[in-house]
Amino acid sequence: MGVAIQFDAATNVATLSGQAMVFHCHHYNSTLQRTIEEGMGAEAFHLLTIAAQEAARKQLKQLVSSGTSPKEAFSQAAALFAELGFGSLDFSGLGPRGGVVISPSSHYGMSWLVKFGERKDPACEFPAGYVAAAVMVAFHLEPERVRVREASCVACGAPACRFEVEVL
Amino acid sequence: MAIDSAKVVSAVSGLRLVGNEDGLYLTRHYADYYNRISFAFLHHMERADPGGFAKARKALIETGHLCGFNTFGGIMLSQEWEAVVAPMIETREDWVRGMVAVVNALGWGRWETKSLRPAEELNVTCANSYESEGYLRDYPQRPDGGVCFLATGGVSAIMNLLYHGDITTRPQRTEDYYQKIFAAGDNRFEGREIACRASGAPRCEWVARPVQRWS
Numbered sequence: 424m425g426v427a428i429q430f431d432a433a434t435n436v437a438t439l440s441g442q443a444m445v446f447h448c449h450h451y452n453s454t455l456q457r458t459i460e461e462g463m464g465a466e467a468f469h470l471l472t473i474a475a476q477e478a479a480r481k482q483l484k485q486l487v488s489s490g491t492s493p494k495e496a497f498s499q500a501a502a503l504f505a506e507l508g509f510g511s512l513d514f515s516g517l518g519p520r521g522g523v524v525i526s527p528s529s530h531y532g533m534s535w536l537v538k539f540g541e542r543k544d545p546a547c548e549f550p551a552g553y554v555a556a557a558v559m560v561a562f563h564l565e566p567e568r569v570r571v572r573e574a575s576c577v578a579c580g581a582p583a584c585r586f587e588v589e590v591l
Numbered sequence: 592m593a594i595d596s597a598k599v600v601s602a603v604s605g606l607r608l609v610g611n612e613d614g615l616y617l618t619r620h621y622a623d624y625y626n627r628i629s630f631a632f633l634h635h636m637e638r639a640d641p642g643g644f645a646k647a648r649k650a651l652i653e654t655g656h657l658c659g660f661n662t663f664g665g666i667m668l669s670q671e672w673e674a675v676v677a678p679m680i681e682t683r684e685d686w687v688r689g690m691v692a693v694v695n696a697l698g699w700g701r702w703e704t705k706s707l708r709p710a711e712e713l714n715v716t717c718a719n720s721y722e723s724e725g726y727l728r729d730y731p732q733r734p735d736g737g738v739c740f741l742a743t744g745g746v747s748a749i750m751n752l753l754y755h756g757d758i759t760t761r762p763q764r765t766e767d768y769y770q771k772i773f774a775a776g777d778n779r780f781e782g783r784e785i786a787c788r789a790s791g792a793p794r795c796e797w798v799a800r801p802v803q804r805w806s
Contacts, residue, residue: 428619430604434719437698443622443721446697450661451654452618455625458650459632466635474628478621508618530618549624
């Protein structure tokens with residue numbers, strides 16, 4: 424998937440499907456996540472996930488044409504995820520009622536591990552929100568109908584990140 | 592030769608930056624995501640504690656320091672810097688201007704160096720910081736207090752890397768080095784946002800100067 428990010432040299436703003444895109448490195452991504460988790464405690468998980476879902480859903484709705492098959496929509500979502508530097512997502516275990524998404528190389532999980540070491544709870548709130556957004560777009564679902572839980576995470580020592588998806 | 596900012600922006604924005612062997616892994620991320628989580632965190636802290644704004648600001652600016660230390664430091668030691676910016680550098684101040692030019696390729700908005708006094712002060716302004724843009728789109732204007740925490744930390748990081756530490760000697764960017772240039776000594780630079788669009792200013796403006804000179 425070729426991602427056509429537009430850069431406006433007059434404003435120095437980069438956009439993709441109307442969304443402003445900014446460069447940031449794994450140091451900032453992981454540290455900001457930790458700052459918010461430490462400051463908000465258990466409430467941070469919901470915030471970090473729902474914010475990812477909100478941003479990704481807006482963009483994927485623009486990028487994925489109406490009439491696109493779910494399989495093709497997931498293919499595009501995975502390609503975009505990789506192109507933006509977030510790692511890989513395997514949606515092949517998903518169907519209309521849910522299933523499993525595997526990420527063998529999640530930017531967030533691996534970055535946490537590299538910077539801070541193993542943690543007790545899964546670290547991939549952003550990818551979880553992104554997966555939820557992809558499911559909503561692929562199956563034309565409202566946000567209330569999709570739940571995603573990261574069942575295992577490389578940041579906790581697992582070999583890959585595993586997201587369990589439930590369609591209500 | 593002065594830093595040709597437009598040339599740097601054109602060159603860097605066209606690069607397919609994904610990371611380097613120095614452990615810098617880049618993402619092209621959603622500005623909306625950063626804004627939502629940062630400002631929800633800010634508002635959470637403000638609700639929880641009368642001193643919540645100051646605590647949140649400190650934590651988010653510190654996150655900006657780490658960003659600047661690692662991202663800016665990594666960029667200034669990168670092959671891309673050597674290829675694009677280094678040939679234009681004649682003075683230490685060119686390192687500062689060169690880094691500001693690179694920031695302008697990151698999608699953060701249009702940074703302009705208002706003034707630079709070597710080893711004393713850097714003043715940067717921006718009419719479209721992605722942080723204030725995002726704040727104003729989603730929340731009412733604030734009565735006071737800037738919200739461009741990343742940029743505030745980034746401006747002080749540039750000065751700390753050049754004038755408190757010395758990135759030009761290509762030091763190892765270790766935790767000890769970070770502590771030395773961001774947490775130790777009255778000569779370390781502290782950034783402050785002196786004007787912010789989220790509080791009604793026409794432009795956001797960040798100033799970094801040594802801690803002792805703020806008092």
